[in-house]
Amino acid sequence: MEFSPVSIYQRVSVDAALYVLRDINRNMTVTQNHITTGMRVEKASDNAVYWSIATTARTDNKAVSAIQDALGMAAATMGTAYTGVQSVIDVVSEIKAKLVAATEDGIDKNKINEEIKQLQEQLRSVSESATFNSDNWVVLTNDATPTQPRQIPASFIRNADGTISIGMLSYHIDNTPVGATTSKDARYLIDDRATGSGEYGVLTSAYFATELGAAQNYVLMTSKNGTTTGQVVISVTSSTTQGQIGQMISVVDAALTQLTTVGSAFGALEKRINLQNDFATKLHDNITAGIGRLVDADMEEESSRLRALQTQQQLGLQSLNIANATYDTVRQLFQNF
Template structure:
């Protein structure tokens, strides 16, 4: 004799299986915090979120680059500000040298120390191995100094990196002037120090000075005919006047350089803030697509756990009923 009394058992088993499937899904959402973890969960949302995550990592890299650039720019600005104070001090010493009976050689000793400090300040203005105020043979003064500023994904899916630049505005003729001295020191072996405010003789040339005065000599450039600003016992008042005028012109140019660095530093700060806000927006947008509602999922988890317990009890009751029927026919 056969007994086919499993309808209630099968129904209870089916319910338990459904509950277990939903419970596993809900537990996974609670543990990962995601409602779209794999492409099979929602292919469209998964694709958008995956691309957005990749782009957000690029934005994070841009933020890091901007942080380094801000530190580099801050170092450069600090050096220019310090050097401007030193040039002002040299100018004041030269003015003092015009007094009758002054010991010019003693003043020159002070000027010599100030010039040495100018060199020290310039060469020390390096952050992460990058010095924006000293040009060497590794640098191209006609090529803009560039800072990664933003990661851009176009509508057609192509990507690009936008940059912030600091460069010399060379005239179309390619002939440099004192206005092109956008650095403090130009030590390149292929030049004459013309791109450094402290090493350029353009200031003396443009002022019609009797000598090609420079604040300090370039280490590697062709300095033939150039003379460092300084005093001897026989330095004439007219020569001192020329040096004062040149020091003043150098100071004005360094002020322009400092202003350019300051403006670029401010732009970097603004771009850094924007990049941070943009990254936050990306994170929020990704969350809207794929994140699970933790409050709802937690409530659902509790409900499913209760349903599972009830389902198991129903299955036990169904099995018990089956056993009772089986026992009735056991001795037949």
């Protein structure tokens, strides 16, 4: 009698169990990676569209962060400039009070003048000290152009066509004069340029005196490097007349009015910088949140999925053990043939 060959190597149930277990292990690896990295889209192969959007948004967010830093520096510079102007207003007010006191009969004008000189020295000290990160917005030197606006990076803009641009905050410390220069063009505290006569500094401009028709070109102080011929620094002596003191008081009062204008301008710009900085902070946070919604893993969901896959893995191992046991039983039946 002849027996036809019989194959016992048909392991359909074992192969099926292995296939299911491999699929479970693969899903577990993906889920564990999501939990470990915190991201469900880590590379372009995970989701090309989301990865591209998130990558572009990340680069934009770095630019927004740089804008925040620039605004922070600008706010500090503006705050320093405003503080300088406010301090100068206080000192000039003191000089005005001293001049008023000098009109009293029997007052020692020479002693009054000593006090005025000390206050004038304080004016320069305060003005030159109003510097942040080597940037002084209240003292005009040879390196600056009085009619050129100061600009501060304020926003990062990605246009619809993909191009980018930087929005700027511009502050015209001095508007370009129309016709002759006037006292209104004095938007700095001090103008120390060698090419001028101090006309762009409130404390160094003689235009307050000329516009008031004063007998002399009174100034609170002279420019260090400019042409100061004909200018007279405000001071009193025993021979100073009441009329002269009255003219000095008028010049100082006009300077105080212009100082208030300068201080208001700095204060308004500082406020705008702070508002823009608040917006940049919220924009940065929103972009970060948007990136997270695109690529971040939901940790609760991933944790639940991992627990489910671990349960499936245990069941898959049990199924494989059962399939292997069944196969061994069949193999033993045929081992004697």
